[in-house]
Amino acid sequence: MVKSVSLEVRQERNEQVAEAPVQDKKVVYDTRGLNLWYGNTHALKDIKLEVHENEVTAIIGPSGCGKSTYIKTLNRMVELVPEVKITGEIIYRDKNIFDRSYRVEELRTRVGMVFQKPNPFPKSIFENVAYGPKIHGIRDKKTLNEIVEKSLRGAAIWDEVKDRLHENAYGLSGGQQQRLCIARALAIEPDVILMDEPTSALDPKSTLKVEELVQELKSNYSIMIVTHNMQQAARISDKTAFFLNGEVVEFDATDKIFSNPSDKRTEDYITGRFG
Numbered sequence: 401m402v403k404s405v406s407l408e409v410r411q412e413r414n415e416q417v418a419e420a421p422v423q424d425k426k427v428v429y430d431t432r433g434l435n436l437w438y439g440n441t442h443a444l445k446d447i448k449l450e451v452h453e454n455e456v457t458a459i460i461g462p463s464g465c466g467k468s469t470y471i472k473t474l475n476r477m478v479e480l481v482p483e484v485k486i487t488g489e490i491i492y493r494d495k496n497i498f499d500r501s502y503r504v505e506e507l508r509t510r511v512g513m514v515f516q517k518p519n520p521f522p523k524s525i526f527e528n529v530a531y532g533p534k535i536h537g538i539r540d541k542k543t544l545n546e547i548v549e550k551s552l553r554g555a556a557i558w559d560e561v562k563d564r565l566h567e568n569a570y571g572l573s574g575g576q577q578q579r580l581c582i583a584r585a586l587a588i589e590p591d592v593i594l595m596d597e598p599t600s601a602l603d604p605k606s607t608l609k610v611e612e613l614v615q616e617l618k619s620n621y622s623i624m625i626v627t628h629n630m631q632q633a634a635r636i637s638d639k640t641a642f643f644l645n646g647e648v649v650e651f652d653a654t655d656k657i658f659s660n661p662s663d664k665r666t667e668d669y670i671t672g673r674f675g
């Protein structure tokens with residue numbers, strides 16, 4: 401991380417950035433003029449953000465700036481909170497998810513979510529992963545076995561649990577439980593995985609495993625990750641959005657955000673001057 405960058409160097413680097421190759425990856429989520437209120441609290445203000453496929457997009461910013469709200473808006477989970485009002489558009493794969501005709505169930509099958517605290521069901525490891533596919537009507541035992549194995553392998557936990565698939569998931573360590581929850585998200589074969597501070601309850605070793613996993617998963621999925629850990633954002637994301645007071649102050653390539661931010665507020669935040 402660069403602590404301070406002179407204006408001349410910035411201008412020079414900005415010119416280089418302007419000449420960078422044009423982004424050619426497909427847009428998965430296009431957020432346009434999104435506003436959200438909880439009652440009178442204006443939590444998201446005119447958010448504009450594009451998420452590209454097969455990338456890791458990190459959302460950083462101080463507590464209460466709207467990171468979780470934004471990520472929960474992307475799968476419309478935020479609407480479970482009473483008195484939420486939303487304006488603007490979120491286009492997911494060419495459709496506005498707020499359109500009256502849009503089926504939220506479809507969104508939930510395409511977008512998996514991993515939460516801050518590992519939250520396995522009080523069921524066996526197998527049942528935790530098979531749950532989503534079963535809900536979607538898959539009953540065939542052989543197919544379920546295949547999905548469970550593939551998902552656990554995808555979440556880099558198969559070798560640790562393959563001999564105890566029918567034991568209760570609560571018997572796993574916190575880090576294992578979080579990877580199980582990632583396997584549960586993978587089992588529905590999502591297009592996007594939303595992660596809300598997925599490593600904040602984990603020890604450094606488990607954190608590293610999840611970070612490595614995120615890097616591996618991006619070749620098949622688009623990932624958005626909310627994190628308070630700036631080193632983590634710098635290590636694992638391709639793009640970073642800096643949120644402040646419900647606004648996106650800056651959204652750019654992670655290297656640029658952490659070495660040569662355009663906005664003074666971003667620089668102050670990443671150098672630890674506030675937050």
Ligand SMILES: Nc1ncnc2c1ncn2[C@@H]1O[C@H](COP(=O)(O)OP(=O)(O)OP(=O)(O)O)[C@@H](O)[C@H]1O
Nearest residue numbers: 438441443461462463464465466467468469470481
């Ligand atoms: N269910 C809710 N009802 C009312 N206000 C809420 C609710 N959830 C969040 N808020 C408010 O919305 C704003 C954004 O909160 P949000 O949880 O999205 O921030 P955050 O950046 O994820 O914070 P943190 O890093 O602490 O998790 C805050 O002012 C918060 O108090």
